[in-house]
Amino acid sequence: MLFDFTILRDCGDFNTTSDSNIEEDDSADGVSEEEDGDREDGGEGNSEEEEEDDVIFFMFLETLTSLKVTDEPPCFSNLKCVLFFGGAIHESHATSFKVKKASMIAFLSSLLIFSFFSFGTSLTSNYYQKSCPAAESLIRKSVFDATKSDKTAPAGLLRMHFHDCFIRGCDGSVLLNSKGKNTAEKDGPPNLSLHAFYVIDNAKKAVESVCPGVVSCADILALAARDAVVVSGGPSWDVPKGRKDGRISKASETTQLPAPTFNISQLQQSFSQRSLSLEDLAALSGGHTLGFSHCSSFNNRIHNFNSTTDIDPSLNPSFAASLRRVCPVKNNAKKAGVAMDPSSATFDNIYYKLILQQRVVFSSDSALLSSPKTRSLVSKFASSKDAFFKAFVKSMIKMSSITGGQEIRKDCRVVN
Numbered sequence: 001m002l003f004d005f006t007i008l009r010d011c012g013d014f015n016t017t018s019d020s021n022i023e024e025d026d027s028a029d030g031v032s033e034e035e036d037g038d039r040e041d042g043g044e045g046n047s048e049e050e051e052e053d054d055v056i057f058f059m060f061l062e063t064l065t066s067l068k069v070t071d072e073p074p075c076f077s078n079l080k081c082v083l084f085f086g087g088a089i090h091e092s093h094a095t096s097f098k099v100k101k102a103s104m105i106a107f108l109s110s111l112l113i114f115s116f117f118s119f120g121t122s123l124t125s126n127y128y129q130k131s132c133p134a135a136e137s138l139i140r141k142s143v144f145d146a147t148k149s150d151k152t153a154p155a156g157l158l159r160m161h162f163h164d165c166f167i168r169g170c171d172g173s174v175l176l177n178s179k180g181k182n183t184a185e186k187d188g189p190p191n192l193s194l195h196a197f198y199v200i201d202n203a204k205k206a207v208e209s210v211c212p213g214v215v216s217c218a219d220i221l222a223l224a225a226r227d228a229v230v231v232s233g234g235p236s237w238d239v240p241k242g243r244k245d246g247r248i249s250k251a252s253e254t255t256q257l258p259a260p261t262f263n264i265s266q267l268q269q270s271f272s273q274r275s276l277s278l279e280d281l282a283a284l285s286g287g288h289t290l291g292f293s294h295c296s297s298f299n300n301r302i303h304n305f306n307s308t309t310d311i312d313p314s315l316n317p318s319f320a321a322s323l324r325r326v327c328p329v330k331n332n333a334k335k336a337g338v339a340m341d342p343s344s345a346t347f348d349n350i351y352y353k354l355i356l357q358q359r360v361v362f363s364s365d366s367a368l369l370s371s372p373k374t375r376s377l378v379s380k381f382a383s384s385k386d387a388f389f390k391a392f393v394k395s396m397i398k399m400s401s402i403t404g405g406q407e408i409r410k411d412c413r414v415v416n
């Protein structure tokens, strides 16, 4: 039996509210459509209003075109896509002057989502070669030292980096503490179970002592996530560096993180909003070869699944029974949960074998079987650790190249 034990961990709880929050996002789009409807009701005769919209629209495009576009691979660059579409709309406007407000508003809304992210902004492998050559080894030492006494640290760091990148890009916003009236990302429901922040603090201290004000917290986290994979027996890779730290961190934005209850189309949407593909989804989900999950993250699958069945039929029955023993419907200890896979401190491809056996904890893990593309990748990664490692490295570099910050923080928990 795989999970016939209860593990207690001193972490917060995951509140699976993101699903509904995604709906909120959708409804936000809906608002745009409604607004559009209102304007159309206003009739085409309202040319002053239309002209004003056009001016705002083109000012916005102009601002965008003045932004720097790097020469990184085009598929990484949302900004390029934005400019491309911007150009196309500009052209169509020039010929017909009949750009519908509906399209403009929908276009502007997607720009707002995408404008949080940019890809590959001047990141390079040798970024600190001259300014802080010791940075990488000091960070590695902090991760390796922490792991000696805290076997859970690597999983914490890998997940922390993922959560950082998915909100405002990899800008260290997840590291900031709440202050005054501002509740930071860290204190948003999905992040309450994040841990190992002390490893980043230690690494930052070590790096600051030799080259103060040079290495960003966002880069430290990206490097620490790579080292977390390495110390767990996974692959290594060159981490592109040069990220800047962000100054904004809002708990309310953690609703943008994918939830464990997501189905494949919700996952695909969440990833594609960050220019990450189904291949990236399948490979990065392999991060679940490490770590632990609280009962609250998968309770929906083992109690009251729907009106006709108590247990998610896509779960292996004996696995579901073992999960129910650890997480009974009543008297469920808040800290109870299970290891993500039996070798949860080792970075390997067992997670994919478990998906095929329907022995994975989250609906989002099982969902990888529900599209032909991800299903075939799951089979491929289950039969080849090498193929998984290669794909994981490629997708990690892609995910961790979503940038977004402005400064080099002195203290990773506080803006300058």
Ligand code: HEM
Pocket (backbone or CB within 6 Å): 011, 014, 152, 154, 155, 156, 158, 159, 162, 193, 194, 195, 258, 259, 260, 261, 262, 267, 284, 285, 286, 287, 288, 290, 291, 292, 293, 294, 295, 296, 297, 337, 362, 364
């Ligand atoms: C695809 C969408 C994803 C969803 C819905 C998801 C969801 C979750 C949830 C609910 C947990 C358990 C939290 C808890 O109960 O404490 C978890 C843990 C974890 N996730 Fe994900 N995750 C996703 C993708 C990723 C990615 C891309 C990575 C990294 C590449 C990752 C790495 C981890 C790790 C390492 C843990 C264990 C953390 C620990 O033990 O502290 N996850 N994830």
